[in-house]
Amino acid sequence: MSGEVKGLRPIKIEDLLQRTVYDVDEEPHIEIIDERGVPKELVKLCPCSCYSMVGERLLYSYEGCLECGLCRVLSEPWGLRWEYPKSGRGVQYRFT
Ligand code: SF4
Helix, strand or coil: CCCCCCCCCCCCHHHHHHHCEEECCCCCCEEECCHHHCCCCHHHHCCCCCEEEECCEEEECCCCCCCCCHHHHHCCCCCEEECCCCCCCEEECCCC
């Protein structure tokens, strides 16, 4: 038993991400409100390296965000504003 579903072919996540395109919204859908409520581990945990440390400051960029929601889940509600980009904007996954 290979774990494959009949009729579906397996795909590597790297291949899937190469097909991913972004329609970046000029208005950020993520905003750090208070750094103390955002874990610095996101530098290592964010799947697309949106977070980085510059000295003691936690910086982020939203342009390459995969909208996985991990930073929203791990941050305090008062630390981060996180919304989906406007309809039709943001990440667009290609599955074929
Ligand atoms: S939602 Fe996911 S991909 Fe986007 S910045 Fe947060 S952790 Fe990174």
